Amino acid sequence: MDTLTDEQQQLKQQFTVERGYWNDFWNGLLTLSPEFFKAYLEFSTIPWRSGPLAPKVKEFIYIAIDAATTHLYEPGLRIHIQNALRYGATKEEIMEVYQLTSVLGMHTCTMGVPALLDELRTAGRGAELEGELSPEQLDLQARFTENRGCWNPFWDGLLRLDPRFFKAYLEFSTIPWKNGPLEPKVKEFIYIAIDAATTHLYEPGLRIHIQNALKYGATKEEIMEVYQLTSVLGMHTCTMGVPVLLDELKRAGN
Known part of the structure; x- marks a missing residue:
């Protein structure tokens, strides 16, 4: 890696x-494209300059989007765990971020079940899924509402199709x-972030x-800050891609 210029050192x-x-993975981008790095610095620091969320909560947002099954980006995850701990986060808080983020897989059902129900009705096989919920299903609905603080009609389909699976998800x-x-x-x-x-x-x-x-x-303002923090996810194109580019340039003798 070339020595950083005075301008790059300042950035x-x-x-x-x-x-x-x-x-250190920022060094490559700073060397290859200091102008782009400077623009990213301005973009990513907006919520850190005046945002309402506590620093450790900001880091929880980064942890969630890096650990989510849709991303699984370990380099960033490690950095933001280190940062969160430095800001006073506990292992229990970070484990809770993981627990909350782990439910992302359930969108297979919240998106998939309505589609299945529509196709069953189209095929003339949806009659058994109509009518009142059973006492067991109503009890599960009430428990979900109490424990999670909300209910949405898209849960009705899963509750009708497989109350046992719904109960397991509830727990x-x-x-x-x-x-x-x-x-x-x-x-x-x-x-919101994931x-x-x-x-x-x-x-x-x-x-x-x-x-x-x-x-x-x-x-x-708090929700907008969650959006701002989450918006930097695209920068992993560079934090992953630039080291690969540098390796290949070195391999090619450039």
């Missing part, structure tokens, strides 16, 4: 001050809501969790 220092850390998804350390609106911020991330873009869940966050007292 490195500014990044370290404003973002609170430095990692799985409510663990962090029973005794987790994060306040409810922060839990909803985690859901639903709004460019690796997922799941609007039905996003709307529900915005509604819930507002109910728990979130402000528009």
Whole structure:
């Protein structure tokens, strides 16, 4: 790696001050395209300059989008765990971020079940899925509403098709809501981040969790900051891609 110029050193220092850390994978981008690095620095530090969320909560957002099954980006995950711990996060809080983020896989059902129900009706096989919910199903609905603080009609289909699976999901998804350390609106911020991330873009869940966050007292500024933090996800094109490019340039003798 070439020695950084004075301008590049200044950008490195500014990044370290404003973002609170430095990692060597930034050196490559800083060397190859300091103008682009400078633009990213300005873009990514907006929520760090005046945003309302506590620093460790900002890091929880990064942890969630890096650990989500739609991304699984370990280099960033490690950095943001280190940062969160430095800002006073506990292992219980970070584990709760993982627990909340782990429910992302359930969108297989929240998206897939309505499609299945539509096709069953089209095929003339949906009659058994109509009518009133059974007492068992009504009890599960009430428990979900109590434990998770909300209900959406798209759960009705799964409840009708497989109440046993719904019950298992209910138990799985409510663990962090029973005794987790994060306040409810922060839990909803985690859901908002993983639903709004460019690796997922799941609007039905996003709307529900915005509604819930507002109910728990979130402000528009806080939710906008979640969006701002999540928007930097695209930069992993460079944090992953630039080291590969540098390796290949070295291999090619350039």
